Amino acid sequence: DMLGALKRLEREMNVKTRAIYAADPATHEQVFRNLGNAGAAVVVTTFFAVAQPLKAVAPAFPNTKFIHLYADPVTPALPNLQTVGYRQYLADYLAGIYGARVSRSGAIGYIGGASTPSLNGDFNALKSGALSVRPGIKVAPAFVGSFQDPGKAREIASQMYQSGVDFIQCGGAGSNAGIIQAANDGKGRIVSGTALANTTLGPKTLHTTIAVAYGKSLFAQTKAALEGKFVSGHYLADMKDDVVDFILSDLFLKQGDPEAAAKAREIFKEIAKVKQDIVSGRLAVPLKTTI
Numbered sequence: 001d002m003l004g005a006l007k008r009l010e011r012e013m014n015v016k017t018r019a020i021y022a023a024d025p026a027t028h029e030q031v032f033r034n035l036g037n038a039g040a041a042v043v044v045t046t047f048f049a050v051a052q053p054l055k056a057v058a059p060a061f062p063n064t065k066f067i068h069l070y071a072d073p074v075t076p077a078l079p080n081l082q083t084v085g086y087r088q089y090l091a092d093y094l095a096g097i098y099g100a101r102v103s104r105s106g107a108i109g110y111i112g113g114a115s116t117p118s119l120n121g122d123f124n125a126l127k128s129g130a131l132s133v134r135p136g137i138k139v140a141p142a143f144v145g146s147f148q149d150p151g152k153a154r155e156i157a158s159q160m161y162q163s164g165v166d167f168i169q170c171g172g173a174g175s176n177a178g179i180i181q182a183a184n185d186g187k188g189r190i191v192s193g194t195a196l197a198n199t200t201l202g203p204k205t206l207h208t209t210i211a212v213a214y215g216k217s218l219f220a221q222t223k224a225a226l227e228g229k230f231v232s233g234h235y236l237a238d239m240k241d242d243v244v245d246f247i248l249s250d251l252f253l254k255q256g257d258p259e260a261a262a263k264a265r266e267i268f269k270e271i272a273k274v275k276q277d278i279v280s281g282r283l284a285v286p287l288k289t290t291i
Contacts, residue, residue, distance in 0.1 A: 001215035002046075008219055013226050015041075029053035033050050038059030042167060042225045044218055047147070048116060048174075054081065065225045066147050069214060073234040082231060084221055085118065088237035089125035092169065092277055093212040093285045094246040094271050095192050096129025098208055099167040100137050100191055102260075102266045107138040109160045109181050111170035113147035117289035118271055119171050124288040126169055133270075139291055150178030157182035161189050169210070180206055198254040207264055213243045239279050246271065
């Protein structure tokens with residue numbers, strides 16, 4: 001998705017792009033410094049782990065525009081740094097409605113990678129959505145403590161399912177595979193992912209996906225920077241930008257239980273109406289970033 005956006009930038013903006021995979025956190029700051037020293041016009045990076053290195057490096061390279069996708073705001077703001085957040089919590093609100101409608105036990109859950117303001121907001125929105133259609137439903141949060149530990153995520157999800165929860169919304173990035181595996185391990189378990197690639201991991205258990213089009217976001221923000229329209233500070237992308245969505249898995253509709261698939265289609269008729277209310281502004285979903 002994001003690599004495709006880089007290729008599109010090359011074609012449409014006539015620029016050279018380069019993708020760097022920096023898996024070791026100890027190298028993040030030096031990678032940014034190297035790019036700044038090389039005279040990069042725009043540097044785009046992703047996820048929470050790079051926040052501090054980016055904040056340390058950006059002031060030294062005022063002619064480079066730094067764009068941090070999937071990030072919390074930086075205080076104080078830096079003139080050449082734009083953080084981009086996603087109102088993913090709006091999709092989590094819809095996921096809460098879905099979870100409440102499909103749950104037979106009256107208990108649903110959320111498992112995130114870590115208790116960050118963004119993910120806390122996602123959980124609270126999930127809870128609000130569930131309670132909006134099913135007052136009294138139980139909604140339990142849990143956090144893995146890592147975005148790359150599917151083994152631990154599987155243990156947490158298994159315990160949650162065994163406690164009576166029958167629907168879990170993922171929020172753990174690389175840890176999500178373990179949550180989906182836990183859903184596959186038992187009958188009557190439902191899971192919702194956060195990446196389209198997750199659907200193949202649980203074609204019969206993964207009903208839905210909270211989809212964030214990071215590639216589309218990368219293209220839009222980078223294009224603006226290249227065109228001299230860069231705006232520092234924090235930008236929030238959402239459903240109006242066609243970047244955040246909550247979708248039903250085609251693979252589940254084909255391979256899942258036919259009765260469950262039919263019910264899912266009916267629920268999504270309701271969800272489509274709620275989504276339109278959110279986009280139009282008729283429904284304001286509150287954002288609460290503490291649990």
